[in-house]
Amino acid sequence: MNTSLNRRTVLRGAGAAVSLPLLDIMRPQTAAAAAAANAATAPSRMAFVFFPNGAIMDRWKPEGEGSDFKLNDTMESLQPHQQDLLLLTGLTQNHARANGDGGGDHARNASAFLTGAQPRKTAGADIEVGVSIDQAAAKLIGDKTRLPSLELGIERGRNAGSCDSGYSCAYSTNISWKSPNTPNAKEVNPRLAFERLFGTPEGAATQERRNKFRKSILDFVADDAARLQQKLGGTDRHKLDEYFTSVREIEQRIDRANHLRPKEIPEMQLPEGVPSELKEHLRLMYDIMLLAFQTDSTRITTFMVGDAGCNRSYRDVDVKNGHHELSHHRGDKDKIAQIAKIDRYLTEQFAAFLSRMKAVKEGDGNLLDNSMILYGSAISDGMRHSHDDLPILVAGKGGGTIKSGRVLHYPKETPLNNLFLSMAERVGANIKELGDSTGPLDIG
Numbered sequence: 001m002n003t004s005l006n007r008r009t010v011l012r013g014a015g016a017a018v019s020l021p022l023l024d025i026m027r028p029q030t031a032a033a034a035a036a037a038n039a040a041t042a043p044s045r046m047a048f049v050f051f052p053n054g055a056i057m058d059r060w061k062p063e064g065e066g067s068d069f070k071l072n073d074t075m076e077s078l079q080p081h082q083q084d085l086l087l088l089t090g091l092t093q094n095h096a097r098a099n100g101d102g103g104g105d106h107a108r109n110a111s112a113f114l115t116g117a118q119p120r121k122t123a124g125a126d127i128e129v130g131v132s133i134d135q136a137a138a139k140l141i142g143d144k145t146r147l148p149s150l151e152l153g154i155e156r157g158r159n160a161g162s163c164d165s166g167y168s169c170a171y172s173t174n175i176s177w178k179s180p181n182t183p184n185a186k187e188v189n190p191r192l193a194f195e196r197l198f199g200t201p202e203g204a205a206t207q208e209r210r211n212k213f214r215k216s217i218l219d220f221v222a223d224d225a226a227r228l229q230q231k232l233g234g235t236d237r238h239k240l241d242e243y244f245t246s247v248r249e250i251e252q253r254i255d256r257a258n259h260l261r262p263k264e265i266p267e268m269q270l271p272e273g274v275p276s277e278l279k280e281h282l283r284l285m286y287d288i289m290l291l292a293f294q295t296d297s298t299r300i301t302t303f304m305v306g307d308a309g310c311n312r313s314y315r316d317v318d319v320k321n322g323h324h325e326l327s328h329h330r331g332d333k334d335k336i337a338q339i340a341k342i343d344r345y346l347t348e349q350f351a352a353f354l355s356r357m358k359a360v361k362e363g364d365g366n367l368l369d370n371s372m373i374l375y376g377s378a379i380s381d382g383m384r385h386s387h388d389d390l391p392i393l394v395a396g397k398g399g400g401t402i403k404s405g406r407v408l409h410y411p412k413e414t415p416l417n418n419l420f421l422s423m424a425e426r427v428g429a430n431i432k433e434l435g436d437s438t439g440p441l442d443i444g
Contacts, residue, residue: 042362042370043144044399044427045299047289048134049350049375050113050175052106052306053327054382055391056340062087062407069407074343077351078393083405084354084368086394086443090410091419093378094436095119096387103165105385106309106324111171113378114302116417116435117180119171123162127170130435132177133420134300135184137429144428145298151176152193152285153186153304154278155312164309172308186304190284191270197288197297198265266291279316279349286353294360294367299427305346317341327382339382350375354395371396372423378416390416394443398426402443410441419443 059073069087071079078085096105096112101121111119117130134149142148157173164172174183187193229237268291275281282305289301306312311322319326319338326342329335353373360367376392379385389412397404417437424431425440 042399043296043299044370044372044401045293045301046134046137046372046398046423046427047293047301047303047374048114048175049303049305049373050110051346051375051377052109052304052308052310052379053323053339054377054379054386055343056336057380057389057391059340060343060391061089065407065409067406074340074347077344077348078354081351081354081358081368081395084358084395084397085406086402086404087407088392088394088410088419089389089407090412090414091390091392091416092388092413093390093416094387094413096378104167104171105164105379105387107164107167107171109378109387110173110175110304110308111167111177112435113175114420115177116415116420116437119167121166123166123168127168127183128180129171129177130180132175132184132302133417133424133431133434134176134302135178136431136434137424137427138300140429140431141299141427145296147197147292147298149176149184149300149302150193150197150289150292150298151184151186151302152289153188153307154281154285155304155307155310156186156188157307159183159185173304175304176302184302186302188285189274190281190288191272193285193288194268194270194291197292197295200265266295278312278314282349283352286349287356290353290357290360290367293357293371305349314342314345317345324382329383331383347375357396365397368395369397370399372398372402372426374419374423388413392416392419394419394423398423401426408443414441 055074060075062069062071062075064070071082075087093109093112093116095116095118096108098105098108099118101108101118104121108119111117111129114132114134115130116133119129120127122128138148153173155173157169159168159170159173161169163169170183174186176184176186178184187196229241268287270284275284285303289303292298292301306323309324311324313320313322319341321335321338323339323342326335326339329339354368357368357371357373358366362370373395374392375395376390378387378390380388380390394402395404396402415436415438417435418439418441420434421431421437422440422443
């Protein structure tokens with residue numbers, strides 16, 4: 001009797017399918033089978049976790065270099081994962097700087113973080129920055145999973161009005177940009193994020209009727225748009241083309257849903273709304289990211305643990321003043337100590353997530369081994385609004401392509417975007433350039 005299971009086996013249920021993680025039963029049963037099935041490996045995934053307001057850098061940076069290093073105070077909770085980390089110094093996001101545009105470093109911090117582009121200074125509708133690395137990669141490999149990417153956050157924010165020195169709130173509340181003019185709205189409600197991944201337990205007939213209705217509406221819009229395009233000028237044709245591209249992507253998702261039977265929905269205890277406790281909110285959103293990777297529902301995620309310039313207090317660690325307010329500490333030792341508490345607290349939540357990732361076995365390793373989780377910001381010193389020598393780490397081995405457990409010191413002004421090119425390459429997205437990139441970093 002054949003006791004193995006095909007790697008492509010999926011759970012089928014209500015309108016789509018969920019790929020299974022790499023199970024032992026999927027592994028070859030003989031040496032000959034192993035030689036013939038080397039391709040049956042787990043996919044590589046990448047995630048980008050953004051935190052606001054920079055960090056107290058002398059408590060962030062590790063001591064030492066290469067594999068001989070010691071984690072500093074902020075990083076202490078990551079000690080069990082030290083061999084899973086790359087800690088990188090010297091990286092810069094130049095387009096988070098003013099470059100002649102004056103104030104607004106927090107808005108530029110978020111909007112340039114993954115795009116590597118200079119945001120247009122405007123509080124109006126004419127926002128423009130660039131395509132972010134997650135979306136550039138999703139365009140190349142997003143068709144391999146049910147969702148091309150998943151965008152998560154803790155604060156909903158808003159995309160209209162001015163939030164930072166004449167910059168639109170869209171710049172402060174988004175790190176994922178589908179096009180230079182179109183941010184990807186993040187989901188902050190754990191239940192809705194879960195349903196974005198797996199849908200709801202509706203009957204197959206109801207789901208099929210709904211999909212058919214949506215498809216007929218999309219066909220109508222597409223035909224109408226094609227006729228209208230003939231009457232438009234160049235700028236309007238460009239805007240309509242962006243819209244039309246989004247319509248086609250929705251059509252493709254619906255087509256996939258129509259050809260799949262109902263799926264099993266993983267069990268997860270979720271509140272009805274947004275949790276009132278920050279620690280629980282962070283844990284749930286990290287767990288949804290884990291589940292998205294484990295089920296191969298997507299291989300690309302972004303997560304904002306706070307919007308740019310976030311002024312939240314952190315009562316869990318007895319910090320009653322606002323984070324952004326404290327970041328302008330002017331050397332006040334008490335304020336610096338409070339910010340260090342915040343830095344440490346957020347790192348502890350990230351470390352707990354890494355522990356849960358490592359607990360998920362996958363092949364000869366675990367889920368973290370087959371992932372790259374970047375944790376960082378495009379501001380280093382929050383008081384000076386510095387955008388060089390950034391607080392950046394990458395957790396995971398990228399499917400064995402990253403030599404982790406090291407501190408890597410790069411020359412001053414090395415573009416952060418070079419790291420993004422290296423990460424994208426490891427998930428199968430060969431992206432030649434992003435922002436001011438000069439070529440992939442050697443992190444193998």
